Amino acid sequence: MKEINLYSDGSSLGNPGPGGWGTILEYKGKEKEFCGGEYNTTNNKMELVGVIEGLKALKEPCIVNVISDSTYVVKAINEWLEGWIKNNWKTASKKPVKNVELWQEYIKVSKPHKINAFWVKGHAGHEHNERCDILAREFAENLKIKGEKI
Secondary structure (H helix, E strand, C coil): CEEEEEEEEEEECCCCEEEEEEEEEEECCEEEEEEEEEEEECHHHHHHHHHHHHHHCCCCCEEEEEEECCHHHHHHHHHHHHHHHHCCCECCCCCECCCHHHHHHHHHHHCCCEEEEEECCCCCCCHHHHHHHHHHHHHHHHHHHHHHHC
16 A cells, blocks of 8 residues: 655635645655635635545545644544544534534545544644645635635
8 A cells, every 4th residue: 555645734814714725745755736725714624625635636545644734633533533423523522513524525535545644833844834834825815816806
């Protein structure tokens, strides 16, 4: 099974507001960049969409190391997701889980893979995280400019 590093970051100008995500897939030193966004979204949604879109780009089952500065994404993958499912998409404190549709999509696209999620400190000089941040922020800024012209 191939081992892939999936670096991802999300950005939102306002929360909600125009948002973007940036993702880099790395395999044996080769990298592929992806980005996208939405006009009215949140930072957490963009963080998660970046991971989902990176997983969708994979053509075969892989070991995937998800590397993100999003505590929300990393803790959900490593700690919370299983409990949310068992509790019918409720948190341990019985509150509804946010972004359920996106988490259900994550489950679907992650199923063929072995996922390992790792947190890195954002804006701390991590090369790939910094690049993902630039991709996400630029996409969000372009959406904001386009939105202002409409």
